[in-house]
Amino acid sequence: MSRTPPHPTREQIELPLVLDCLSDPIRLAIVYQLAQQERVSSELCCGDFNGLSGKSNLTYHFAKLRECGVMQTRVAGTNRFMRLRREDLDTRFPGLLDAVLSSAAKDADRLQLLSECEVVEAD
Amino acid sequence: MSRTPPHPTREQIELPLVLDCLSDPIRLAIVYQLAQQERVSSELCCGDFNGLSGKSNLTYHFAKLRECGVMQTRVAGTNRFMRLRREDLDTRFPGLLDAVLSSAAKDADRLQLLSECEVVEAD
DNA sequence: TCAATAGTTCAATAAACGTTGAACATAGGG
DNA sequence: CCCTATGTTCAACGTTTATTGAACTATTGA
Numbered sequence: 001m002s003r004t005p006p007h008p009t010r011e012q013i014e015l016p017l018v019l020d021c022l023s024d025p026i027r028l029a030i031v032y033q034l035a036q037q038e039r040v041s042s043e044l045c046c047g048d049f050n051g052l053s054g055k056s057n058l059t060y061h062f063a064k065l066r067e068c069g070v071m072q073t074r075v076a077g078t079n080r081f082m083r084l085r086r087e088d089l090d091t092r093f094p095g096l097l098d099a100v101l102s103s104a105a106k107d108a109d110r111l112q113l114l115s116e117c118e119v120v121e122a123d
Numbered sequence: 124m125s126r127t128p129p130h131p132t133r134e135q136i137e138l139p140l141v142l143d144c145l146s147d148p149i150r151l152a153i154v155y156q157l158a159q160q161e162r163v164s165s166e167l168c169c170g171d172f173n174g175l176s177g178k179s180n181l182t183y184h185f186a187k188l189r190e191c192g193v194m195q196t197r198v199a200g201t202n203r204f205m206r207l208r209r210e211d212l213d214t215r216f217p218g219l220l221d222a223v224l225s226s227a228a229k230d231a232d233r234l235q236l237l238s239e240c241e242v243v244e245a246d
Numbered sequence: 247t248c249a250a251t252a253g254t255t256c257a258a259t260a261a262a263c264g265t266t267g268a269a270c271a272t273a274g275g276g
Numbered sequence: 277c278c279c280t281a282t283g284t285t286c287a288a289c290g291t292t293t294a295t296t297g298a299a300c301t302a303t304t305g306a
Contacts, residue, residue: 015227016234019142019145019223020142020143022139022142024139024293028138047251053294053295054295056254059254059255060294061294077252078302078304079253080252092229096222098222100219102217103215103216103219147263149264168282169283170282176264176265177267179283182284186284201283
């Protein structure tokens with residue numbers, strides 16, 4: 001569990017890797033929920049995504065999103081808090097993240113962007 | 124060779140599939156070159172991309188781009204002419220294609236967006 | 247101190263992916 | 277009519293991918 005895992009610098013963020021990251025439905029849902037959260041506290045932890053898949057599968061997707069620079073992970077006790085690297089992405093690829101997010105929002109029903117608990121509990 | 128191959132309708136174009144298509148460096152280069160061409164005659168044929176990879180590999184990538192709705196293929200004699208489905212993409216995912224293209228343009232050197240002949244001959 | 251909670255690691259698996267080359271199909275020009 | 281140019285099809289291949297479950301580590305609260 002130890003320390004905060006490695007992240008690429010802003011300049012190291014690569015377009016094909018980011019697009020590939022966002023092309024997976026589970027990862028797109030994670031990013032979408034992180035973007036929703038931006039308006040509030042900006043951070044979510046792993047457990048908040050349990051509706052999307054099993055824990056170890058989520059760990060796998062979190063790693064991909066982190067390694068290609070889409071999100072930032074912060075370790076706090078037994079939790080990992082994550083947020084979008086919005087500023088880095090917007091600098092590197094202006095308009096891309098917003099275009100993806102609003103396209104995803106249009107298709108929110110097709111893509112299953114909300115984890116079950118959110119759909120059911122709607123809190 | 125026969126007839127023009129199947130294309131998805133506008134509504135059938137799916138965001139994750141498009142992102143996945145664009146995440147491959149060769150396909151991104153194809154799309155980039157098609158976008159350059161938009162200002163001129165809007166169409167290019169297979170042979171125009173021979174610098175990017177072997178012919179049969181290109182056929183594979185062309186099929187992916189066509190099947191997920193990124194480009195349109197028109198058969199004319201022994202040639203296949205392709206163009207971006209710009210209007211369909213812009214309707215379905217506003218701003219996405221332009222954001223990808225301008226991001227790609229920024230990194231044009233990193234990503235190898237131009238086929239060798241173009242780099243060498245620069246015509 | 248002990249148990250519960252949060253998340254990771256690892257190995258296994260099945261499917262999809264990108265790339266290659268050889269063989270094939272088709273159309274057009276001499 | 278044949279030859280060439282254009283592009284496809286197919287099988288083979290090695291790689292990467294997403295997913296699973298079981299075992300593990302670390303932190304917190306009682």
